[in-house]
Amino acid sequence: MSRIKSLTSSLLLGFEVSEAVLAKIARNNDGYPPYNIERVRRTGADGQERLRITLAVAGFEESELEVMLEASTLLVRGRQSERPDADYLFRGIAARQFQRSFMLADGMDVLKASLHNGLLKIDLIRPNPQQEVRKINISIPQ
Known part of the structure; x- marks a missing residue:
């Protein structure tokens, strides 16, 4: 079985952006801060998935x-x-900066963000995609 080395197969039309996304994911792997992604139970009748x-x-x-x-x-x-007024006898907790990025699928949106007990929670919503089926007419040149 042969492997596709990149997304250049003739069967993957329009997926050039996906290759860039995969490269970005590979670079965004420093591990800080740790995070979880969970599916939240649906509570309403809107049928939208929440993460x-x-x-x-x-x-x-x-x-x-x-x-x-x-x-x-x-x-x-x-x-x-940094706290300029602090007089440390021992410093084991460094003031740290971070940037974490998440690629969102088309149609996903942020509902809210909250901070409680050292946990930053960001709620996302993904509307149900509308499945579209179209018949393509075939024309015969004259």
């Missing part, structure tokens, strides 16, 4: 976190500021 991203951001205040939706990319940034 929740939970990031462990202990030590960050709300003012030090930024959540942005840019095109189809969800960006989460954290910037802790």
Whole structure:
């Protein structure tokens, strides 16, 4: 069985963007902050799938976190500021910065973000895609 080395197969038309997405995913792998992605149970009759991203951001205040939706990319940034008045005897917790990005599928949107007990929760919604079936007429040139 042969393997497709990239998304250049004649059977994958219009997937050039997917190759760039896969490359971006491979670069975004530093592991900090750790996160979970979970499917949230549907509570309404709207039939929309809900997802929740939970990031462990202990030590960050709300003012030090930024959540942005840019095109189809969800960006989460954290910037802790140094405390100039602190007189440390031992320092094992560093003030750290991070940027974590998540590629969102078409149609996904951010509902809300909340910070509680060191966990940043970002709720997403994915509307049910409308399945479209079209008949393509075949014309015969004259």
